[in-house]
Amino acid sequence: MCSQLNITVIVRPETSADYAAIGELTERAFRDRWYSSKTEHHIINALRRVGALSVSLVAEQNSKVVGHIAFSPAKSSDGSDGWFSLGPISVEPELQGKGIGELLVRTGLQIIQEQGAKGCILVGDIGYYKRFGFINVPELAPEAEFASYFHILRFNESTRPEKIEFHPVFHDTALINGN
Ligand SMILES: CC(C)(COP(=O)(O)OP(=O)(O)OC[C@H]1O[C@@H](n2cnc3c(N)ncnc32)[C@H](O)[C@@H]1OP(=O)(O)O)[C@@H](O)C(=O)NCCC(=O)NCCS
Numbered sequence: 001m002c003s004q005l006n007i008t009v010i011v012r013p014e015t016s017a018d019y020a021a022i023g024e025l026t027e028r029a030f031r032d033r034w035y036s037s038k039t040e041h042h043i044i045n046a047l048r049r050v051g052a053l054s055v056s057l058v059a060e061q062n063s064k065v066v067g068h069i070a071f072s073p074a075k076s077s078d079g080s081d082g083w084f085s086l087g088p089i090s091v092e093p094e095l096q097g098k099g100i101g102e103l104l105v106r107t108g109l110q111i112i113q114e115q116g117a118k119g120c121i122l123v124g125d126i127g128y129y130k131r132f133g134f135i136n137v138p139e140l141a142p143e144a145e146f147a148s149y150f151h152i153l154r155f156n157e158s159t160r161p162e163k164i165e166f167h168p169v170f171h172d173t174a175l176i177n178g179n
Pocket residue numbers: 029030033087088089090091092095096097098099100101102103123124125126127128
């Protein structure tokens with residue numbers, strides 16, 4: 001529950017009734033962002049289609065989807081599993097900056113940790129994600145990503161992964177554009 005600035009939001013797993021709203025919200029949230037590929041909503045659908053949307057949570061306000069976060073399985077090059085990637089994440093533009101994104105991230109990280117995750121990776125702005133414990137580890141970044149935007153959170157500090165790759169869906173343009 002989030003109750004900053006008179007906003008009451010609940011976070012819950014997605015249902016099939018949310019699919020369209022999640023897509024529309026994601027498209028809206030990323031529309032004006034310079035770093036957006038404009039395919040984020042398609043990536044969510046593609047992950048869901050191949051069964052790789054491990055955790056998909058919506059933030060709901062007055063029965064309306066106002067936030068969404070996706071987690072999918074990631075792979076360490078040492079063959080170990082238990083890694084996840086965070087994203088895409090979106091919050092309704094006029095409700096940004098009120099703690100909804102933080103509530104989604106913290107809830108999602110708690111869920112994957114309870115599922116036994118070793119850690120989580122993402123590509124994004126460290127200015128936002130450092131509050132959750134993510135750190136920039138450029139040497140572990142997949143070749144396809146900008147190393148300075150690649151961040152990792154290890155739930156167990158003694159876990160030292162090799163390179164970690166995002167789910168292949170993120171780079172499968174045919175699958176993404178096939179929506
Ligand atoms: C990123 C996003 C999900 C954050 O959700 P939110 O509900 O606005 O975030 P919160 O209210 O939890 O946190 C707000 C804080 O994050 C900061 N913040 C938001 N986006 C940021 C960014 N891209 N880089 C750095 N800081 C950012 C705000 O300045 C604010 O800082 P403060 O707490 O010091 O005041 C939301 O802004 C969004 O949907 N953006 C468009 C889509 C997007 O960029 N997704 C992430 C791609 S990596």
